[in-house]
Amino acid sequence: MPEIPDLNIFNKNLSKRLVGKTLDTITILVPRRLKVPESDLKEAFEGQQLVAIRREGKELHFSFKNGRVLGLHLMLHGTMFWYDKTNENKFTIVELLFSDGTGLAITDWQKAVIITLDPKPTKVPDAMDMPSGYLNTALKKISHPIKTVLTEGKIVRGIGNAYVDEILYEAKISPFSVANRIPEDKIAVLTKAIETVLTDAEDHIMQNFPDTITEKERDFLQVHRPKQTQTLAGEDILKAEINKRKTYYTESQILFE
Missing domain, CATH: 1.10.8.50 (Helicase, Ruva Protein; domain 3)
Structure with missing residues (x-):
């Protein structure tokens, strides 16, 4: 399972390549752990500019210009891959295709990856940001x-x-x-x-x-x-x-x- 050190690196590299780009389409291939209809995700994110990505605990949060947030928890075996326009990665859970043709595939052979719409904030501190004492x-x-x-x-x-x-x-x-x-x-x-x-x-x-x-x-x-x-x-x-x-x-x- 990716943990803080991995996710911090992922965050930097995803941000470097994706922030500022507009999401063209989001496609859910495996809705097993999706708690909202795919149509809600499309309405929230398609056509919107990605303005920031941040790590929250073991999740990555993709923030868009309209204020909506896509939460991603890779769980035990979730993996991300770049693709150009067409995704050929096996076991894909969700595809994010941006308007310039850059694609991000999230895969998981266990089908356990969790995608959330507007994740709720928590008061539990991050391991790297605990108050003194x-x-x-x-x-x-x-x-x-x-x-x-x-x-x-x-x-x-x-x-x-x-x-x-x-x-x-x-x-x-x-x-x-x-x-x-x-x-x-x-x-x-x-x-x-x-x-x-x-x-x-x-x-x-x-x-x-x-x-x-x-x-x-x-x-x-x-x-x-x-x-x-x-x-x-x-x-x-x-x-x-x-x-x-x-x-x-x-x-x-x-x-x-």
């Missing part, structure tokens, strides 16, 4: 595993299964730790780890895949390494499931319970 207060009454808390989107937005393992490894906190049992000094370390891990990952992707709009290799990750038995530092990787999520961690991560 936010996690200290937010975690006090939560008795669930910290990995679950950081990924479910109710306390913080944008962190997924891969990068939460990286963040907890960086902070040296066990993913099984009970959220409200983590001491304040370690929450400060955790907060810093969120910023460090996500920023470093984005820098790596930008350096190695500067023009990408599709998720790339994650061989640079330290502990979330499904095909490996050791971290890049040589520690043994332990594997488990937490709330049906595959989890990778090490013995060096402290358990608070």
